[in-house]
Amino acid sequence: MARAFSPKIVTANHLLEGDVIYQTADDRWSRHISEAELITDEAHAQLRLLDASRQANVIVGAYLADAVSGDNGPEPTHFREDFRRTGPSNYVHGKQETSTQPRA
Amino acid sequence: MYRYSEFDTAFLAERNAQFRAQVERRIDGSLTEDEFKPLRLMNGLYLQLHAYMLRVAIPYGTLNSAQMRQLALLAEKWDKGYGHFTTRQNIQYNWPKLNDVPDMLDALAEVGMHAIQTSGNTIRNVTADHFAGAAADEVADPRPYAELLRQWSTDHPEFQFMPRKFKIAITGSENDRAVIKAHDIGLQLVERDGVLGAKVIVGGGLGRTPMIGKTLNEFIAFDDLLAYLEATVSVWNQIGRRDNKYKARIKITVHEHGIDDIRARVDERYAQVRPQFKGVDMALLDEIKTHFALPTFREASVATFEGAYTNDPVFRSWVDTNIAPHKNADHAIVTISIKKHGNTPGDATAEQMRVMADLAQEFGYDELRISHEQNVILPHVHKSDLPAIHARLKEHELATANIGLISDIIACPGMDYCALATARSIPVAETIATRFDELKLEHDIGHLKIKISGCINACGHHHVGHIGILGLDRAGVENYQITLGGDGSENASIGERAGPGFSYDEIVPAIERLVFAYLDLRDNADETFLQTYRRLGLAPFKAALYPEAQADAA
Numbered sequence: 001m002a003r004a005f006s007p008k009i010v011t012a013n014h015l016l017e018g019d020v021i022y023q024t025a026d027d028r029w030s031r032h033i034s035e036a037e038l039i040t041d042e043a044h045a046q047l048r049l050l051d052a053s054r055q056a057n058v059i060v061g062a063y064l065a066d067a068v069s070g071d072n073g074p075e076p077t078h079f080r081e082d083f084r085r086t087g088p089s090n091y092v093h094g095k096q097e098t099s100t101q102p103r104a
Numbered sequence: 105m106y107r108y109s110e111f112d113t114a115f116l117a118e119r120n121a122q123f124r125a126q127v128e129r130r131i132d133g134s135l136t137e138d139e140f141k142p143l144r145l146m147n148g149l150y151l152q153l154h155a156y157m158l159r160v161a162i163p164y165g166t167l168n169s170a171q172m173r174q175l176a177l178l179a180e181k182w183d184k185g186y187g188h189f190t191t192r193q194n195i196q197y198n199w200p201k202l203n204d205v206p207d208m209l210d211a212l213a214e215v216g217m218h219a220i221q222t223s224g225n226t227i228r229n230v231t232a233d234h235f236a237g238a239a240a241d242e243v244a245d246p247r248p249y250a251e252l253l254r255q256w257s258t259d260h261p262e263f264q265f266m267p268r269k270f271k272i273a274i275t276g277s278e279n280d281r282a283v284i285k286a287h288d289i290g291l292q293l294v295e296r297d298g299v300l301g302a303k304v305i306v307g308g309g310l311g312r313t314p315m316i317g318k319t320l321n322e323f324i325a326f327d328d329l330l331a332y333l334e335a336t337v338s339v340w341n342q343i344g345r346r347d348n349k350y351k352a353r354i355k356i357t358v359h360e361h362g363i364d365d366i367r368a369r370v371d372e373r374y375a376q377v378r379p380q381f382k383g384v385d386m387a388l389l390d391e392i393k394t395h396f397a398l399p400t401f402r403e404a405s406v407a408t409f410e411g412a413y414t415n416d417p418v419f420r421s422w423v424d425t426n427i428a429p430h431k432n433a434d435h436a437i438v439t440i441s442i443k444k445h446g447n448t449p450g451d452a453t454a455e456q457m458r459v460m461a462d463l464a465q466e467f468g469y470d471e472l473r474i475s476h477e478q479n480v481i482l483p484h485v486h487k488s489d490l491p492a493i494h495a496r497l498k499e500h501e502l503a504t505a506n507i508g509l510i511s512d513i514i515a516c517p518g519m520d521y522c523a524l525a526t527a528r529s530i531p532v533a534e535t536i537a538t539r540f541d542e543l544k545l546e547h548d549i550g551h552l553k554i555k556i557s558g559c560i561n562a563c564g565h566h567h568v569g570h571i572g573i574l575g576l577d578r579a580g581v582e583n584y585q586i587t588l589g590g591d592g593s594e595n596a597s598i599g600e601r602a603g604p605g606f607s608y609d610e611i612v613p614a615i616e617r618l619v620f621a622y623l624d625l626r627d628n629a630d631e632t633f634l635q636t637y638r639r640l641g642l643a644p645f646k647a648a649l650y651p652e653a654q655a656d657a658a
């Protein structure tokens with residue numbers, strides 16, 4: 001039997017800014033993970049990743065990252081994604097500079 | 105100071121114009137990322153976790169005040185006001201925007217600098233001792249030889265498609281500050297019967313298979329060195345493994361064939377290639393040397409220095425840790441610590457860069473160096489100027505007296521920036537430094553090198569740290585492995601794994617237990633951590649690291 005599919009989001013870096021972005025259900029790129037589309041079906045995930053990869057003049061390096069549903073939309077499960085949605089821990093730079101992102 | 109002949113103004117301008125066009129074509133969609141990525145990497149532009157990163161080369165770690173000021177300008181204008189000095193003797197900017205990079209490269213070109221990376225499986229930039237040209241203990245300045253090697257290997261037809269990349273490091277001193285035993289080839293300049301030559305070490309390297317280089321030849325006279333190195337690289341080129349990226353480095357070839365077999369093959373090849381070298385290289389070397397000529401050292405009394413040393417304990421402490429002997433007895437080598445307790449190792453603000461540039465211009469014959477230990481050096485300073493320099497450094501948080509001490513930590517960017525990381529390294533370094541500063545034990549502990557990498561690529565040189573820390577991802581949680589007894593000096597050794605790893609919250613207390621164990625175990629205050637470790641071995645340190653295991657066994 002196939003293993004249960006763990007929910008995913010599509011994430012990438014913005015081509016010009018280089019910062020972390022998330023694919024939304026209405027096909028925008030958001031800078032907030034809370035607005036990401038949480039994908040619970042494997043076939044749909046592959047499709048959405050393909051949609052993302054076609055936008056090569058907007059984004060770089062799209063991939064599927066594990067996420068879970070939280071109080072404010074999707075939340076990361078791995079610490080790497082937690083850093084990506086926040087910024088580095090040695091300075092208040094990156095996303096944490098401009099917005100309040102809850103830290104797990 | 106030497107300027108790369110091939111990187112002259114016209115060449116750089118052309119390369120930058122090319123890259124500007126490539127960036128435009130990437131943005132307008134005519135280049136895909138797959139097409140663009142190799143082009144941007146060639147120009148030092150990486151994509152990290154939160155942003156792009158631009159890596160600027162500082163050949164031989166040598167730069168002048170105008171260049172340092174330009175680095176400050178880049179930090180201020182196109183980054184977040186700081187730059188990160190790395191173990192590769194270069195500087196990284198962590199926040200550039202793709203659109204701005206061509207302007208940044210043009211600004212670098214104004215002062216003869218660039219971000220061009222020698223990439224691919226070629227002989228990479230040769231690295232040299234950061235005290236080169238100044239150290240009291242050197243036989244000769246290694247930089248002209250480094251530059252000769254670079255010119256010889258660049259565009260050498262035989263060396264364009266080698267099994268893997270190839271790195272050479274060179275030092276002019278017995279005291280190895282260039283970690284030559286962790287390079288594919290390490291060279292130590294030596295003099296024998298009035299003839300200058302080099303000891304040749306081969307097969308060192310870190311990364312996932314760390315190895316200490318072995319002596320291939322005790323002495324090769326300079327007239328023969330290029331021929332001998334050509335023979336060495338050529339043997340590896342022929343028998344090195346191309347089937348597996350991780351087994352392709354010369355360290356594996358040396359390990360698999362044994363040093364004696366390699367030596368025999370090199371000697372055979374050397375006999376064939378030697379007649380082809382007719383001394384043209386020695387003429388070139390003479391010409392290169394003129395670019396590395398020493399300044400004319402000024403003569404003056406050192407009385408003010410001696411007075412300050414006697415009367416000012418803060419100054420004395422700084423001199424004792426941060427000053428190294430210069431070949432001119434009235435001069436000194438100043439290492440400016442970029443390791444203030446609690447700050448990111450190697451990060452300097454634009455303002456700090458300008459202060460260091462000013463000091464170099466006013467007092468330091470306009471020379472600065474970047475060390476692989478992520479500090480900045482004024483290689484030539486008259487001792488009478490030290491009190492004034494110290495006073496100025498103090499005003500800008502640059503006077504930390506900790507060179508070679510526990511807070512002088514090498515840390516790679518780790519998970520805070522690096523896309524390849526498996527764990528963070530910067531906050532571990534910050535916390536260790538802060539903790540031992542609070543304990544006020546740093547000077548009592550003495551010489552101790554901690555080196556931290558955020559993944560197995562070992563950019564933080566953890567294998568050769570007296571205490572090495574490797575950050576890993578264990579089932580989705582940061583986990584830190586400790587190695588002990590590593591050494592990057594002339595007595596190089598690879599650290600030994602101490603046991604199971606520690607979580608992020610446990611790693612600093614574990615280091616603290618380790619250091620307290622050392623303080624208990626050492627014979628006397630002069631026995632360093634490494635000496636104590638070498639005398640007693642792993643067991644007593646392991647007991648300190650894992651007290652529960654001790655209790656269980658009891």
Ligand code: HEM
Pocket residue numbers: 150152189190191192196286309310311312515516517521522523524561562563564
């Ligand atoms: C943040 C972006 C960086 C990336 C993506 C990166 C990537 C890598 C990789 C993949 C290797 C292994 C190469 C191999 O063994 O074939 C490596 C080696 C190395 N890196 Fe980095 N690195 C980065 C930053 C740094 C920094 C900031 C430093 C200096 C503090 C550094 C110093 C080194 C050194 C000295 C080695 C050679 C280790 C050896 O002898 O095998 N790197 N790097």
Ligand code: SF4
Pocket residue numbers: 516517518519522523524525526557558559560561562563564
């Ligand atoms: S050691 Fe790993 S985490 Fe650290 S800079 Fe190198 S590649 Fe990145």
